Amino acid sequence: MNLRARHVAPTALAALIGCFAFAAAQAADVQVAVAANFTAPIQAIASGFEKDTGHTLIAAYGATGQFYTQIKNGAPFEVLLAADDTTPEKLEKEGDSVPGTRFTYAIGTLALWSAKDGYINDTDKVLKDNQFKHLSIANPKAAPYGLAATQVLEKLGLSEKVKDKIVEGQNITQAYQFVSTGNAELGFVALSQIYKDGTLTSGSAWIIPDSLHDPIKQDALILKKGENNPAAKALVEYLKGPKAAAIIKSYGYQL
Incomplete structure (x- = not known):
């Protein structure tokens, strides 16, 4: 039996390599400060986000007040998912976030x-x-x-x-x-x-x-450190979408 190697034209091979390189370049990590109450939902959301966008979500969990202090002291967070709306609003007013990115992701x-x-x-x-x-x-x-x-x-x-x-x-x-x-x-x-x-x-x-009690409105926003990170923008958009919404509601949150 005569076996012949399949020949790939140099231009086609270069284009194929270029596509892989472009995809790799577009994928990014996003450092996210997540309110402790939202641990289980964001873990469920993360897998779909990574599958659908190619970006990787790296989360830290804690109290919103502690995150505020860490952000003011230069912590490398790019997105904040807070347990309230007052902390993100404060960061927004103090110039620590990307204007126009704050929204309520859950109640x-x-x-x-x-x-x-x-x-x-x-x-x-x-x-x-x-x-x-x-x-x-x-x-x-x-x-x-x-x-x-x-x-x-x-x-x-x-x-x-x-x-x-x-x-x-x-x-x-x-x-x-x-x-x-x-x-x-x-x-x-x-x-x-x-x-x-x-x-x-x-x-x-x-x-x-x-x-x-007062409404527990939970706001998110892109922090200044995430301003030029496509993964930060992609995460915020994903949180507004139907897949994330279904997961958020399944854990008893209102939207």
Whole structure:
């Protein structure tokens, strides 16, 4: 049998190499500061974003207040996904972001949660009975969900009654961990940490009515360090699209 090597014309080969080189040049990494409550959704969004755009999302998770300090001190973040709207607005006014890029990507929901089944019966009764030893919240000075938790306690007239039982996490992830490990019987967490596709994933909870705290509007924006990064712009556009929206809603956020 006569085998003959397939010949590729030099011009065609050069064009093919050029296409690969162009694609490689267009792909970029984007450094993203992500509010801790949005950890699970952004991890789910990241895989689709990378598949659809070729860009790679590199995320750091924490409290929005701490991210503000880090950004002001020169941290290399290119996009901020905050847990509030006031921090991005402040960064925008202070000239630390790309003008016109700020938008609300989600509206968060606060929940009172216990890792124990049946401990919370979808009401505020367990709080008012005040038979627990520890109540976990995120630091209200750094984490908007922690601030919302203090507003709930104030509205219910419980601030003074439970103040000696509060254990404070640096961010909403640590507040959740205090409850999940049994160090606190219950705590205020982001609904997205305990909810997926319309179902509570573990324990028992009370979804806090919006009337008990200020709206948790979560804004995103491109920071100055991401001004010339195509991956930063692509991420912001992707977050506004239908694929990201479906994931965000599946974790209990409003849009």
